[in-house]
Each structure stands twice: as structure tokens, then as C-alpha cells.
Amino acid sequence: MTFATYTAGGETCYGAVTDGGLIALNDIFPQWPTLFDAVQAGGLAALGEAARGKAVTHESVQYEMVLPTARRILCVGVNFPDRNAEYKDGSDLPKYMSLFPRFASGFTGHDRPLIRPPESHTLDYEGELAIVIGKTGRRIAQADAYDHIAALTLCNEGTIRDWVRHAKFNVTQGKNWDNSGALGPWLVPFTDAAQLDEARIVTRVNGDIRQDDLVSRMLHPIRRQIEYISTFMTLLPGDIIVTGTPTGSGARLDPPHYLKPGDVVEVDVSGIGTLRNTVEDEAI
Structure with missing residues (x-):
């Protein structure tokens, strides 16, 4: 259920x-x-x-965004081999994961429009699987990590690409535009390791497959994410970890294909469902 x-x-x-x-x-x-x-x-x-x-x-x-009162949302960046290879230093696998915060105001719900702001038309998609913590923990061992997950959901971690590059060491301002991403449609209770270990992330734009990869290929697996994050902060029930997107975002196409009004983006993971969103310009 x-x-x-x-x-x-x-x-x-x-x-x-x-x-x-x-x-x-x-x-x-x-x-x-x-x-x-x-x-x-x-x-x-x-x-x-x-x-x-x-x-x-x-x-x-x-x-609505599935947990609109969520207090802490952490996102893992550059977490698939082909995604890492897109960067100039892609030959070196990162020892530590990249992390950045997102806030609930940046997400809308299933079948709702992602909003493209007038300040930039570089709205991009990132299909991801998200986990919801259900048990408090600090310095959680990888062997125990799955015991701390309450539920799974889907994320379109919509990004305003040029605002990500405004500063030298952070991406926060490009990741938190109001209603630029989506979380949902629902929470699926986590009861079996296979729900993650056998999961496949597929993102479609207007029916065309843009992203397709296995969760098992993550550079920093979800067990490691929980271990690493819980080292520096106590994970609490209701915390959300957005676990990383495969290669294939619009910014990496030649030429880039950013989202525009009328587009339909679908993020699909078997066993969880499909998160679907349209795109609209912000009403000023």
C-alpha cells in the first residue's frame, strides 16, 4: 500500500x-x-x-509534494559512472560524495507543472530515487543502513543550470527555485532490499528515454550514503535523501535540450511507480 x-x-x-x-x-x-x-x-x-x-x-x-513539511532534504550529486565521466576530472572516481541541500518549497507534486522562471530558461530534469528515513541514527554502519529506511519515493530534481554555476563552490541557488522539481507521487513502504538493489531509473521527456541506469551502479551506494551522512549529522525520521541521477540530462545533449512549456517529464522506477510533470512558465 x-x-x-x-x-x-x-x-x-x-x-x-x-x-x-x-x-x-x-x-x-x-x-x-x-x-x-x-x-x-x-x-x-x-x-x-x-x-x-x-x-x-x-x-x-x-x-502535492509527498512530504511538504519535510525539514531536511539532502541530495547526492555526480553518483553514476557515466555522469562522473562528463566532468573534466571524470577519470578519477570521487572518494567522497558530493552533497547539497534542497528545501521543500522547491518541489511540487505528481501531475503538477514544473515552473520555468523568467530569469533563466535553463530548467533541466534529473530523475532520481529518494529514500525517506524512518529510524533515528548516528554513525550508522552500512550493514544496518537499510534498517533506517521507512519508505521510497521518486524525484525529478529540477535544476536551473546557469544558476548552478553562479558561484565557485556551491550549487544551492540553482537547485532551489520554487516548484522547479517534484517529489512523489507517493511513499512506498520499504520492506525488502530488492526494492533498491534491483531498481532501475528511467527518465522520459515527451516519451523519449533520456536517462536509464541501475541503482546498483551508483558510485556511492545507498548504504554508503546513509553511513557517510550519519557520520556528521544525526539522521531523523522524515529526512529525505535524493540519491543521485544518471547521465542524460538536457544540459549534456548537443545542443542542450532544456525543458520548455508543454514538455512532459516522467521518472519511472519499477515497484515504485511513475512521477509525471508538465512544464509551465512562471506567471508574473
Whole structure:
């Protein structure tokens, strides 16, 4: 069973996703007003039990960023061999992973438009798999890392490319434009290592495959990501790690193919689903 944050009838809710619609759960669990609160409390199993046998409450919804109240989102950069090779020093595999923060305001939900700002038309896509932490930990061993994952979701880590290059040592300003990326559509509870170890990330733009790679080929595997990040900060339930994008972004095509209004971007991972977004210009 999967869980989403959504808006229906002017009200923001969270609930269980079914083929026929969504089953609202927030009224059943007033102690968890948001899906983020449920994750923090280790409540995904309870949500699943509560939804069993219940009727659909909302057939038509607008998906929101799956955890809109997430407090910490860390992204791993340059984490596939072919992606690393795009850089001048690509012959040397990085000893340590690149990390940068993103904020919830930079993400929208499934079937919502990514927003291209007037300041730059270099909006680019990055299809990724994201993990949601479910258990507090510091200095977590790789062997124990998967025990700290509550759920999986998908990310289009939309980037304003020229703003990434404004400064010498950081990319934060190019990674946090309002509604430039998407997280969702839902949370898939993490119950089996194969959900990650056998996962394949595929990104399509207007139906054409642009990115296609295996999670198992990451330079810094997800177990290592959890180990490394938890060395310098305590990982908390509800923290999100966006684990890295394969080669094939629009900036690396010749000539570059940046996203434009009317484009449709789909990020797909079997067992999790498809995150779909259109593109619109920002209304000024």
C-alpha cells in the first residue's frame, strides 16, 4: 500500500492510494496531522492497517509534494559512472560524495507543472530515487543502513543550470527555485532490499528515454550514503535523501535540450511507480 499527500475540495489531506482513488486517513489519526508526522512516529504500518477494507473517499485529487513539511532534504550529486565521466576530472572516481541541500518549497507534486522562471530558461530534469528515513541514527554502519529506511519515493530534481554555476563552490541557488522539481507521487513502504538493489531509473521527456541506469551502479551506494551522512549529522525520521541521477540530462545533449512549456517529464522506477510533470512558465 502506498501513501500520498493531496488536495481535494480545498482541503489538504493524506491517505492510502488505490486504483479507484484515495482513502483519507488524516481524520483517523488526529495525532498525525500530516504524512510527515506519521513517518516521524513510525506509523506507516498503522496507516496501512487502517485503510484495509475502507471505501475510497476521494476519486479526483491534486497530488502535492509527498512530504511538504519535510525539514531536511539532502541530495547526492555526480553518483553514476557515466555522469562522473562528463566532468573534466571524470577519470578519477570521487572518494567522497558530493552533497547539497534542497528545501521543500522547491518541489511540487505528481501531475503538477514544473515552473520555468523568467530569469533563466535553463530548467533541466534529473530523475532520481529518494529514500525517506524512518529510524533515528548516528554513525550508522552500512550493514544496518537499510534498517533506517521507512519508505521510497521518486524525484525529478529540477535544476536551473546557469544558476548552478553562479558561484565557485556551491550549487544551492540553482537547485532551489520554487516548484522547479517534484517529489512523489507517493511513499512506498520499504520492506525488502530488492526494492533498491534491483531498481532501475528511467527518465522520459515527451516519451523519449533520456536517462536509464541501475541503482546498483551508483558510485556511492545507498548504504554508503546513509553511513557517510550519519557520520556528521544525526539522521531523523522524515529526512529525505535524493540519491543521485544518471547521465542524460538536457544540459549534456548537443545542443542542450532544456525543458520548455508543454514538455512532459516522467521518472519511472519499477515497484515504485511513475512521477509525471508538465512544464509551465512562471506567471508574473
